[in-house]
Amino acid sequence: MDFFDILLDRQTPLFHPGDLIVGKIVISLSKKVKVNKIKILLNGIANVGWLEDKTSRNDTKYVHANKNYIHLDLILIENKSMEAGRHKFPFSIKLPDTLPSSFQDNHGSISYSLKALFDIPWNFEKSTKKDLTIYSNVDLNSFVGLAEPKTVSVRRSSGFELFENNNIRITLAVDKTGFAPGEPVIFTATIQNETSKDLKHIKMNLVQNCKFNIDNESKEIQKKISTIEYANHVAKKSTQKWLCSNWILPQTCPSSVDEFDLVKISYNLELKMTASIGFKKWKEKMFCYLFSTKVSLAKISWNTWMNFGCEN
Template identity: 25%
Template sequence: MKLFFHRLFFLFQGLCSLSLSTMVLGKVKSFRVSYDCLNDSNVPVFSSGDCVSGRVIIEVTGEIRVKSLKIHAKGFAKVRWTESRNAGSNTAYTQNYTEEVEYLNHKDILIGHERDDDNSEEGLTTIHSGRHEYAFSLELPQTPLATSFEGKHGSVRYWVKAELHRPWLLPMKTKKEFTVFEHIDINTPLLLSPQAGTKDKTLCCWFCTSGPISLSAKIERKGYTPGESIQIFAEIENCSSRMVVPKAAIYQTQTFYAKGKMKEVKQLVANLRGESLSSGKTETWNGKMLKIPPVSPSILDCSIIRVEYSLMVYVDIPGAINLSLNLPLVIGTIPLHPFGSRTSSVSSQCSMSWLGMGLPERPEAPPSYAEIVTEEQRQSSLDVPAAREDLDGPLFAYIHEFRFQPPPLYSEIDPNPDHARRTEERRLDACPSR
């Protein structure tokens, strides 16, 4: 009798092994998400109201049985940072600040249906050996979306995740991000308006007062796109006794909001340096060029993340606080029209009389946002490490086409020195004699 039950046990075990091996006989060789791109550069870039379509690609060797194939599309802005707090009596604690705004949440089933019994073999779909593609599509909300962004304390991300469910096995998952641009058209009166300012500063040392340092600066408009060069028109007059250096820089300011608190990060994007200016000398920048590198567009409509830009034209004064002018910038995605409104150009030329110079003819339209990024850079930047499920972490600012690459810094020496000329003569009518 013992021998009979012993043989029966081994027979049952063999049948179970045979059944299980039949279910998992096939092997999934490849499982990924691919997008149908809307642009010629073959990069998944979308805007609000667009249809995001693509395919879930499964390549198998042998036959597999599938319970369901699901997709989940999500888009959200998320902010997170920590601060140390003192509770008294040598006690400290860490305060977490988090906030999240959801822009997209879409689910669909491409194969099968929802099942209560994960391991049931009824109603399974058989996928035969080879390559199989399962199409999906979804429409992004018509309401404004936040532009994809990765900052030090927050991010805006969009992705589609696919899950392959099979009986007796853990689900297979794959995820791929796509980029969303909330387009900013710089061809508007507000963004085509000139930006200008004037400041002066008098240096004091004990009971002695030197002459003033004056700075006037102007740019043709407020709105630009990456890849453009900003023409800076400025006049710097040094009537002090010190040697000073005129400079200009583009800064990106990231502002994060959570639980009524604010966290700000300022980052240098590009800069240039003028010639050293001795006492009694004046320097004029007649369209000195500062190129905008590939950076994220401005984000102005997200409630928890703002990305803003400014051009700082300043005079570096040794041993004193610098004299500086901040001119606001908006980095857009739709470039300047080649034959756009002449109103801004005409008004700009008239208002340049305070510098005694006119603006040049309107330049050729700058490249579009997608044109400044190579295909190789795009493809390599869009790969997301699979081990990071939530993709959290304090990363520096980037745009998806330049993931993990800080904005390049241009030389402090202007590549077009012919655009700047120096006035060597002393201005005795403005500067006191020494």
């Protein structure tokens, strides 16, 4: 066998649930061979696992689980002879309408792949594999208020309760709460610094929250996906407005739809800053939840829903 591969009709192997996967298996032979079968397999599986400390001793146990989302086995030819030369075997597979998005992490993954098998008598089975990326679908037209602006205000003390004017007041506003990757997040952060110290290192972070669930066990980790930093600092006893319109949402795994799945993905939008109070560093953080899905009526892949809140 000189060549054996899976070729897809689209250049990038990115799909949504309900899409049609169209492609062909291409085989180049240097001589005539008898073939038991040639088939294509589509697999989608979640794998989750991590080391968990035992309570009784210092030992650890490995907690793990998996879940199949799709397994399809399609035979293209069976019990035939193939002449030397180049051969093509077209196939088309329709994805189910509901599938979770692809995801990869050290503690868990949701992965999809096509695998072609070439089985000939009295020989080892040959195979080739192509990984797929799938983004899940949700119609955001069913959610109300995504095109409306949203504002949240908080007040935080510097920690010196004996002093009345040691507060930091923050108002964060966005012009809408529905976004697509590649769109700018337009926001205004008004920071009123009543303390006697400057506020520095003011940043907005997009943070991905990953929660892995196995029965009654769970593990949570966070990853910073994107950051934009304010060019100035807020001097003591002053107020500044940070108007931002050039922070572009990156392409990243959409948030999970199924609350009870093995892998749960969500996003926080955090506003952070640092102030030197005595010998300590002080940080304030506000966040919003990002819920990423596909809009069926818009010419974009998937959108983002934000619901603001404050972290104590």
